[in-house]
Each structure stands twice: as structure tokens, then as C-alpha cells.
Amino acid sequence: MRILKIIKFITTITFISLTLSQISEASEAILKELAKEARTADIKFVQFSASTGEKLFRTERIHSNGEKISCMTCHTADPKKEGLTRANKVIKPMAASINPNRFTDMEKVQKWFKRNCNDVQERICTPQEKGDFVKYMMSIK
Amino acid sequence: MIFFRLKKEPLLLFILLLIFSSVAILKADDEAEEGEHHERGGKSEEVYKLNNRSSVVPVINQKFKSECTSCHMLYQPSLLPAKSWTKMMGNLKQHFGENAELDPAVQKEITNYLVKNSSNRFSSNQDVIRISETTYFKRKHDELSPSVFKRKGIGSAANCIACHSGAEKNDFSEENVRIPKETAGKIKK
Structure with missing residues (x-):
């Protein structure tokens, strides 16, 4: 029976790691795609930085409507926690370690950067900023 | 594990x-x-009654559901007339103070769905886009003081489900209304 236990253990581990690796592969692919976009936008592009991404996430600014705003307004100061939209809908955590499905669908990533950068920064974000942001969210343990 | x-x-x-x-x-x-x-099924006005006493649950367009309910509750198409939906969907860049831009094809599909199932109970020249500013809403809520909507458990008049728990299923019936008390804790999610 011992051998069966071992097989069971291996199967379980394989399942879990396969799923997780597929997910992290998907987010790596998104970073790669953003890097490509960044290179096209700026030939001097070197790499993405998680700490710059964190700064982007935390920096507050005054919106033209007079209100103080930042990513934290809806996502809270802790990306591992659930956020809340201004219309009372729960936003799943941003940190990929807590919510592995984050940053696995490029269409979704671009859609929300477009909307949220326009809302918070009142402009679109550069590919460098998007990559920094994603890298930060993927680096949180 | x-x-x-x-x-x-x-x-x-x-x-x-x-x-x-x-x-x-x-x-x-x-x-x-x-x-x-x-x-x-096509257009079936009978299904989309504001005071839904029938047992028919409206069919929800999946794109509408996935795109429009990530930020707010599901507002039934029957809550506004066609003109209002068209106006709102034509300006998603500024959607109640937020950017809610959609892919053009998706935007078209959702607009069609909303228009097709919109209310026919409003006078045709009404194009208010805020549900709580419609004459119908105001008449139905005229017994409430504005401060009620500001209660912690409600937040604003846009949060229908705070009092009408069946709002997303088009159930606004009087007997199912539960207004959160002043001291209510967390905002209903």
C-alpha cells in the first residue's frame, strides 16, 4: 500500500505544479508581450522594475475633479487584500500570489489599464509603467 | 490538502x-x-416589468453581465427607456465619473441588448441616464428622506440591492423591501 501512497503524492504534486506553472507561464508571457510593446515605444527600454511599479501603485494625485486619487483608492493599500469599487463591488486581490488568475489574460490586462489609468492618471499608461506595475504585483510574496 | x-x-x-x-x-x-x-425570443416587453409579479426571470446577455457588473450591480434593462441606454452607451469614456470604455463590437452588442429590453413605460422624450433621477424612481421613493440613501448600509440611491435584495433579478416588489437601519454595519456587497 505504501507504493500507492507515493504514487498518490506524486500525482497530486504534479497536478498542483502543472496548474501553477501554466498560470505563471501565462503571466510571464504577458510581461514578455509588454516588454515588446515597451521596446517599440522606446528604444532605450531596459527592463521592468517592481519598485517603480509599487511607486506607481502608491502615488496619490489630485484628480481634476478635486479628489485625491490613487490605485489604492479602490484596491486598498495592500494588494493582497480585496478592494471595493466606488459602486460597492468587491475587487479580487491584485497580488498574483493570492490571486493566480491575475495577469493571465492580455485582453483583460489592457482593458483595465486603459480604463484605470484614465481614471487615476487622466492619461493612458506607458508600456513601461504597465510592465512595472505587473512586475510589482507578481513580486509580492 | x-x-x-x-x-x-x-x-x-x-x-x-x-x-x-x-x-x-x-x-x-x-x-x-x-x-x-x-x-x-426577440423583444418581449411582458417579461421586463418593473414591478415584476410574474415568475419569468429575464434572460441576461452574458456580455452585458460580464462587462457591466465588475464595477456595479446588475441594473436590469427595464429600468431605463431606450433613449437613455443609447445615450449612456455612447459615452462610456465618462461613465458616472469613470472610464468604462469597451471594445466597439462588445459595446454594440450590449447597447442592442439594452435597447431591445428597455422600458416602455417612460414618455419617449425622457433620456435621463441616472436611474434615480427618473420620474418613476422619484415617485416610488418620495416617502424617503435623502438621508436614508446616505446610510452606511446603503451608500447611495444607485445601490438598489441594499434595500431590494432581488433587484438584480428584477424583483422590486414592495413586500421584499428591507431598508438597512441607521446603525447597519458594512456596506452590502
Whole structure:
């Protein structure tokens, strides 16, 4: 029976790691795609930085409507926690370690950067900023 | 980890996985079918009554649901006349102070769905886009002081489900209204 236990253990581990690796592969692919976009936008592009991404996430600014705003307004100061939209809908955590499905669908990533950068920064974000942001969210343990 | 507690062979894991995936596939099929029914059904004003006393639950367009309910509750198409929906959907760049831009094809599909199932109870020249500013809403809520809407458990008049728990299913019936008390705790999510 011992051998069966071992097989069971291996199967379980394989399942879990396969799923997780597929997910992290998907987010790596998104970073790669953003890097490509960044290179096209700026030939001097070197790499993405998680700490710059964190700064982007935390920096507050005054919106033209007079209100103080930042990513934290809806996502809270802790990306591992659930956020809340201004219309009372729960936003799943941003940190990929807590919510592995984050940053696995490029269409979704671009859609929300477009909307949220326009809302918070009142402009679109550069590919460098998007990559920094994603890298930060993927680096949180 | 539940897997480790299983006394049976790894085969069981595979069987479980098979069951889960077939359930998922069946569910997806159901949803696809729902969409088809809707297409075939066409416009059916009877289904979309504001005071829904019928047992018919309106069919929800899946794109509408997935795109429009990530930020706010599901507002039934019957809550506004066609003109209002068209106006609102034509300016998603500034959607109640937020950017809610959509892919043009998706925007068109959702607009069509909303218009097709919009209310026919408003006078045709009304194009208010805020539901709480419609004459109908105001008349229905005229006994409430504005401070009620500001209660912690409500937040604003846009949060229908705070008092009408069946709002997303088009149930606004008087008997199902529960107004949160002043001291209510968390905002209803």
C-alpha cells in the first residue's frame, strides 16, 4: 500500500505544479508581450522594475475633479487584500500570489489599464509603467 | 490538502477531475443555450416589468453581465427607456465619473441588448441616464428622506440591492423591501 501512497503524492504534486506553472507561464508571457510593446515605444527600454511599479501603485494625485486619487483608492493599500469599487463591488486581490488568475489574460490586462489609468492618471499608461506595475504585483510574496 | 486525506488510489483523483470538468462543460453549454433562446425570443416587453409579479426571470446577455457588473450591480434593462441606454452607451469614456470604455463590437452588442429590453413605460422624450433621477424612481421613493440613501448600509440611491435584495433579478416588489437601519454595519456587497 505504501507504493500507492507515493504514487498518490506524486500525482497530486504534479497536478498542483502543472496548474501553477501554466498560470505563471501565462503571466510571464504577458510581461514578455509588454516588454515588446515597451521596446517599440522606446528604444532605450531596459527592463521592468517592481519598485517603480509599487511607486506607481502608491502615488496619490489630485484628480481634476478635486479628489485625491490613487490605485489604492479602490484596491486598498495592500494588494493582497480585496478592494471595493466606488459602486460597492468587491475587487479580487491584485497580488498574483493570492490571486493566480491575475495577469493571465492580455485582453483583460489592457482593458483595465486603459480604463484605470484614465481614471487615476487622466492619461493612458506607458508600456513601461504597465510592465512595472505587473512586475510589482507578481513580486509580492 | 484534501487530496492527501483520500484513502483511495490516485485513480480517484482522475475521476474527480473528470466529474468536475464535465460539470463545467455542461454549465457552459447551458449558458450558450440561454443566449440562443434569447436571440430566438426577440423583444418581449411582458417579461421586463418593473414591478415584476410574474415568475419569468429575464434572460441576461452574458456580455452585458460580464462587462457591466465588475464595477456595479446588475441594473436590469427595464429600468431605463431606450433613449437613455443609447445615450449612456455612447459615452462610456465618462461613465458616472469613470472610464468604462469597451471594445466597439462588445459595446454594440450590449447597447442592442439594452435597447431591445428597455422600458416602455417612460414618455419617449425622457433620456435621463441616472436611474434615480427618473420620474418613476422619484415617485416610488418620495416617502424617503435623502438621508436614508446616505446610510452606511446603503451608500447611495444607485445601490438598489441594499434595500431590494432581488433587484438584480428584477424583483422590486414592495413586500421584499428591507431598508438597512441607521446603525447597519458594512456596506452590502
